[in-house]
Amino acid sequence: MSGREGTTTHASIVDVAARAGVSVATVSRALRDHPHVANATRQRVQDAATALHYVADANASRLASGRSNTIGLVAPILTSWYTTEVIAGVEEVLQEAELDLLISTRRGAPDNHPVFGPNSSFRQRVDGMILVDVFFDTERSRDLVRTSTPAVVLGERLDQVASLSIDNHLGAEMATRHLLDLGHRRIGMIGGLALPGITSNVPESRTAGYESALAAARIRRDRALQVDGHFTIEGGRRAARQLLLGSQPPTAIFCMSDEMAFGVLQAARELGLSVPGDLSVIGFDDHTAAEAFGLSTIRQPVKEMGRIAARLMTDILGGHAAEAHHHPLGIALIARSSTAQLSVR
Amino acid sequence: MSGREGTTTHASIVDVAARAGVSVATVSRALRDHPHVANATRQRVQDAATALHYVADANASRLASGRSNTIGLVAPILTSWYTTEVIAGVEEVLQEAELDLLISTRRGAPDNHPVFGPNSSFRQRVDGMILVDVFFDTERSRDLVRTSTPAVVLGERLDQVASLSIDNHLGAEMATRHLLDLGHRRIGMIGGLALPGITSNVPESRTAGYESALAAARIRRDRALQVDGHFTIEGGRRAARQLLLGSQPPTAIFCMSDEMAFGVLQAARELGLSVPGDLSVIGFDDHTAAEAFGLSTIRQPVKEMGRIAARLMTDILGGHAAEAHHHPLGIALIARSSTAQLSVR
DNA sequence: GCCACCAGTGCAAACGCTTCCAGTTTTGGG
DNA sequence: CCCAAAACTGGAAGCGTTTGCACTGGTGGC
Numbered sequence: 115m116s117g118r119e120g121t122t123t124h125a126s127i128v129d130v131a132a133r134a135g136v137s138v139a140t141v142s143r144a145l146r147d148h149p150h151v152a153n154a155t156r157q158r159v160q161d162a163a164t165a166l167h168y169v170a171d172a173n174a175s176r177l178a179s180g181r182s183n184t185i186g187l188v189a190p191i192l193t194s195w196y197t198t199e200v201i202a203g204v205e206e207v208l209q210e211a212e213l214d215l216l217i218s219t220r221r222g223a224p225d226n227h228p229v230f231g232p233n234s235s236f237r238q239r240v241d242g243m244i245l246v247d248v249f250f251d252t253e254r255s256r257d258l259v260r261t262s263t264p265a266v267v268l269g270e271r272l273d274q275v276a277s278l279s280i281d282n283h284l285g286a287e288m289a290t291r292h293l294l295d296l297g298h299r300r301i302g303m304i305g306g307l308a309l310p311g312i313t314s315n316v317p318e319s320r321t322a323g324y325e326s327a328l329a330a331a332r333i334r335r336d337r338a339l340q341v342d343g344h345f346t347i348e349g350g351r352r353a354a355r356q357l358l359l360g361s362q363p364p365t366a367i368f369c370m371s372d373e374m375a376f377g378v379l380q381a382a383r384e385l386g387l388s389v390p391g392d393l394s395v396i397g398f399d400d401h402t403a404a405e406a407f408g409l410s411t412i413r414q415p416v417k418e419m420g421r422i423a424a425r426l427m428t429d430i431l432g433g434h435a436a437e438a439h440h441h442p443l444g445i446a447l448i449a450r451s452s453t454a455q456l457s458v459r
Numbered sequence: 460m461s462g463r464e465g466t467t468t469h470a471s472i473v474d475v476a477a478r479a480g481v482s483v484a485t486v487s488r489a490l491r492d493h494p495h496v497a498n499a500t501r502q503r504v505q506d507a508a509t510a511l512h513y514v515a516d517a518n519a520s521r522l523a524s525g526r527s528n529t530i531g532l533v534a535p536i537l538t539s540w541y542t543t544e545v546i547a548g549v550e551e552v553l554q555e556a557e558l559d560l561l562i563s564t565r566r567g568a569p570d571n572h573p574v575f576g577p578n579s580s581f582r583q584r585v586d587g588m589i590l591v592d593v594f595f596d597t598e599r600s601r602d603l604v605r606t607s608t609p610a611v612v613l614g615e616r617l618d619q620v621a622s623l624s625i626d627n628h629l630g631a632e633m634a635t636r637h638l639l640d641l642g643h644r645r646i647g648m649i650g651g652l653a654l655p656g657i658t659s660n661v662p663e664s665r666t667a668g669y670e671s672a673l674a675a676a677r678i679r680r681d682r683a684l685q686v687d688g689h690f691t692i693e694g695g696r697r698a699a700r701q702l703l704l705g706s707q708p709p710t711a712i713f714c715m716s717d718e719m720a721f722g723v724l725q726a727a728r729e730l731g732l733s734v735p736g737d738l739s740v741i742g743f744d745d746h747t748a749a750e751a752f753g754l755s756t757i758r759q760p761v762k763e764m765g766r767i768a769a770r771l772m773t774d775i776l777g778g779h780a781a782e783a784h785h786h787p788l789g790i791a792l793i794a795r796s797s798t799a800q801l802s803v804r
Numbered sequence: 805g806c807c808a809c810c811a812g813t814g815c816a817a818a819c820g821c822t823t824c825c826a827g828t829t830t831t832g833g834g
Numbered sequence: 835c836c837c838a839a840a841a842c843t844g845g846a847a848g849c850g851t852t853t854g855c856a857c858t859g860g861t862g863g864c
Contacts, residue, residue, distance in 0.1 A: 124583075126820060137844045142822060150842055172584045173521040174820035177849050182518070184561075193547045193747075202538045205564060214584070216529075217560050219550060238469075239517045239559070347751050373748075380751035402538075403718075403748060406692050406725035471850060482814045487852060495812055519850035522819045 125166035134162035145170065184214040185427055186240035190247055192219055194345065195373060195401050196416055200246055200268065203420020211428045216240055237263045242427045244268060247316065266426045268419060270315050271440050276426050278419055278441045282316050285412045285445050286323025286368065289396045292410070292447055293366040294331050297456035298394060301328065302364035304353040304374050306342030320370050320398070339364055343374040350377025351384075358385055358393070365456055366394035372401035375409055379452070390454035400448055408451035415443060470511035479507035490515065529559040530772055531585035535592055537564055539690065540718060540746050541761055545591055545613065548765020556773045561585055582608045587772045589613060592661065611771045613764060615660050616785050621771050623764055623786045627661055630757045631668025631713065633792050634741045637755070638711040639676050642801035643739060646673065647709035649698040649719050651687030665715050665743070684709055688719040695722025696729075703730055703738070710801055711739035717746035717756055724752065724797070735799035745793055753796035760788060 131138045136155060144151045144159035162168075176182045187204060189197045201217070208215050218236055237243065242264040267277040293301050303324050305317045325335055338360065341353040350369060354377060357364055369375040375397030379389060387393050397404060400413035422441065476483045481500060489496045489504035496504075507513075521527045532549060534542045546562070553560050563581055582588065587609040612622040638646050648669050650662045670680055683705065686698040695714060699722060702709055714720040720742030724734060732738050742749060745758035767786065 128820080138821080139823075139845075140843060143843090146822090150840090152842060155842080169580045169583060171522075171820055172580060173518050173527065174849090175822075176518040177516070177522050177851085178820075178822040180822095180849080191547075192550055193543055198538055198543045201562075202536075205537055205562065209564070215562050217546075217550070217562055219554070235514045235517060238514060347748055351751070376748050376751045383753070403692055403721055406696070406721045407752065408728070473850080483851080484814060484816095484853075485812085488813090491852090495810090497812060500812080516850055519819090520852075522821085523850075523852040525819080525852090 124171075125168045127168070127170065129166055130159065130162045130168050133166060134159045182239055182241050183212070184216050184240050185424070185431075186216045186218060186236055186243040188218050188236075188243060188245050188248055190219060191345075192217070194371075196371070196399060197246060199416040200420035200423070203417040203422075204244060204424040205420075207421050207424035207428070211424075213241075213428070241431055242266070244423050244427060264427070264430045266423050266430070268423045273440070276430060276439055276441075278423050278426065278443065280414045280443045280445050282319035283323040283326070285398060285414070286320035286370070287327045288323075288445070288447050289368045289398065289412050290324045290327035291330075292396060292449065292453065293368060293394060294327060294333075296366070296394060296453060298364075298366035299331075299333060299456075300339070300362065300364045300366070301333075302339045302341070302354075302357045302367040303370075304341050304343035304350055304357070304367060304378065305370035306344055306349075306353075317370060324368055338362075343369065343371075343377065345371050345374060347373050347377040347380070350374030351381045352377070354378040354381035355385070358382070358387065364393075366396070366453070369395065369397045372397035372399040372404045372409060372411055375411070375452075376401075376403070376407065379407065379409070389452050391457065394453040394456075396453050404448075405450070410450045410453040411448050413446045413448050419443060469516075470513045472513070472515065474511055475504065475507045475513050478511060479504045487515075527559075527584055527586050528557070529561050529585050530769075531561045531563060531581055531588040533563050533581075533588060533590050533593055535564060537562070539716075541716070541744060542591060544761040545765035545768070548762040548767075549589060549769040550765075552766050552769035552773070556769075558586075558773070586776055587611070589768050589772060609772070609775045611768050611775070613768045618785070621775060621784055621786075623768050623771065623788065625759045625788045625790050627664035628668040628671070630743060630759070630790050631665035631715070632672045633668075633790070634713045634743065634757050635669045635672035636675075637741060637792055637794065637798065638713060638739060639672060639678075641711070641739060641798060643709075643711040644676075644678060644801075645684070645707065645709045645711070646678075647684045647686070647699075647702045647712040648715075649686050649688035649695055649702070649712060649723065650715035651689055651694070651698075662715060669713055683707075688714065688716075688722065690716050690719060692718050692722040692725070695719030696726045697722070699723040699726035700730070703727070703732065709738075711741070711798070714740065714742045717742035717744040717749045717754060720754055720756070720797075721746075721748070721752065724754070734797050736802065739798040739801075741798050749793075750795070755795045755798040756793050758791045758793050764788060 127138045127141050131141045134141065136159060140151065140155060141159050141163075144156040145163060172183070185208060187201065189200070191197055205215055216236070216239065240263060245265055245267045247269040248267070265275055267275050268279065270279050271277050290301060303321065305320055321340070328335060339357065341356055343349040343353040350373065353374070354367065357367065358381060367378055369378060375395050378395050382389050382393050382395070389395055395409065397409050397411040399416065400411045404411050426441070472483045472486050476486045479486065481504060485496065485500060486504050486508075489501040490508060517528070530553060532546065534545070536542055550560055561581075561584065585608060590610055590612045592614040593612070610620055612620050613624065615624050616622050635646060648666065650665055666685070673680060684702065686701055688694040688698040695718065698719070699712065702712065703726060712723055714723060720740050723740050727734050727738050727740070734740055740754065742754050742756040743759075744761065745756045746754075749756050771786070
């Protein structure tokens with residue numbers, strides 16, 4: 115085929131076959147540890163491959179086999195601490211398993227969402243996908259997921275698919291109860307939607323947990339105490355100002371993420387309020403920086419969740435796992451110095 | 460070829476061709492906006508494609524064309540704020556350009572580094588790569604980069620390759636000078652290597668900048684004041700303790716990243732030191748959380764750097780750009796409440 | 805009115821691998 | 835020893851695109 119060799123073009127399977135004195139079929143088998151290849155032959159092929167620095171072309175191999183050795187990860191935002199940690203955990207496992215990671219944020223509307231849609235190019239190029247905080251509203255979405263590429267869903271519980279999540283209701287309840295135990299009665303909540311158009315049932319569950327803890331303490335819900343913080347520092351800051359500058363400011367605030375809690379801390383400082391003296395603050399996540407700033411929080415094992423999700427995926431691809439199974443994960447209350455007994459005035 | 464249709468298998472280009480009444484070649488051209496396709500034909504093909512939910516198979520297309528429409532990103536750590544921001548910026552642009560993003564952290568030793576090595580499978584599956592904080596020690600590495608896949612290097616200045624960086628020397632100098640201007644004379648520095656085995660010239664440049672500012676103020680260098688903080692919060696905390704618990708503690712500390720500065724803030728609190736009363740702290744980055752904690756810092760436009768890197772990449776791939784060109788970026792001193800005039804005792 | 809040229813289209817050869825099917829050689833149980 | 839079965843290997847047909855080349859018919863310059 116090719117006249118001159120060794121210039122720019124890489125060695126192909128044909129070259130290896132020639133060098134090892136076998137057919138390309140045998141090279142293909144030998145290199146992928148197939149059975150029915152004599153040890154001596156396998157060795158010879160491997161030597162030849164090494165000598166030629168041969169690496170099978172991924173695209174050709176995918177085309178021929180249908181497998182892409184790539185798993186896709188979809189998340190609404192890439193810059194949140196949560197997403198980052200998940201990705202790091204996933205990458206760790208995938209690297210071990212020699213799989214590639216393709217990343218995508220959901221693009222705009224759900225109709226041309228990379229995950230759904232009748233024939234998404236994203237799905238087409240991955241063997242499986244890990245869905246982080248992707249919201250499933252309609253039955254349609256669920257069906258789409260079920261009938262296509264294997265998926266593991268991280269962040270909420272789904273019945274037909276392998277999923278992985280913490281008990282968000284419980285977590286919010288624990289946080290709120292912690293505040294109640296410290297004597298607080300007027301407790302604000304900062305949560306909300308991640309981005310316009312992006313929803314998830316996580317905020318809903320946490321809101322429910324917060325409300326159920328209040329209900330158990332016979333405190334009636336006050337809608338004015340629930341503010342959207344967009345899951346960002348700045349959003350948390352704004353929400354806190356709204357809360358604290360109101361007519362009946364809370365003495366404690368539960369935030370659905372540590373990042374929003376950081377914003378609350380900032381707002382408190384700006385307003386001259388001391389934490390926890392004038393205001394108790396509790397977050398959710400146990401962000402890497404939470405300890406540094408003494409933030410009380412609900413710890414969830416985010417990086418580990420990424421690892422588990424990836425392992426689940428490799429298991430599914432290897433045919434080793436029951437696909438549709440929900441994996442609950444442990445959480446814990448970490449009390450630090452941002453929460454304290456309500457001071458009597 | 461295939462007997463029954465429409466069950467599970469996706470529509471292929473042949474199906475589209477049949478439906479539109481043209482050859483596959485025409486379909487291929489029409490769908491990719493090639494010239495020499497009649498408008499009427501193109502329209503007919505597009506309609507057929509839409510009707511069949513046709514999406515060209517990426518692998519086949521890559522194999523045939525040699526282009527992968529994927530760009531790879533390599534970074535030493537995925538969880539640092541810096542990397543995250545870069546990725547977000549890159550993703551933003553790539554999405555626009557309809558390119559995929561393949562992510563990899565460098566695996567272990569430089570010899571089986573995804574970027575280098577005689578025939579890396581990583582390089583093989585991307586059209587170009589963005590290298591974030593990858594260190595180039597030997598000439599060999601540089602050559603490898605030059606002679607292969609187009610690359611844009613982010614984080615340091617390289618001559619033979621498109622690169623993008625801030626003036627790290629200047630940044631460190633600005634930070635240190637800020638501290639000097641406030642009257643500090645004994646100024647610690649926390650920097651160091653990102654991870655064992657991973658080096659970059661960034662810490663070196665910043666160290667040099669720090670030292671040159673001191674030299675300009677006629678302060679002689681004290682090696683005991685330079686500590687490695689591993690670019691993490693915890694590392695910063697440890698380094699700060701070492702510095703502050705020493706025999707002659709500094710009155711100010713310059714950190715090479717805001718994350719390390721957060722650790723310093725934590726250490727100060729733990730040791731009962733007030734910031735900026737007893738200790739001034741300045742970081743580097745302008746981390747999203749820096750403002751929330753009143754951290755003075757050197758701002759660099761990290762997300763924007765990601766965007767620019769990605770645009771540079773798309774330009775190169777489109778043949779629009781001079782490949783080897785260095786793009787310097789602006790930085791700024793952001794003085795907040797973690798730095799203050801040295802208090803006389 | 806002729807001819808060179810070009811827009812528009814199709815044919816078929818890659819692209820580099822995987823894998824079905826057959827063919828050949830060993831192996832081992834009876 | 836014989837024969838069936840197993841182990842090993844090769845040939846060749848795809849996998850679904852892209853693209854060079856060839857072909858056709860129409861157009862405009864002279």
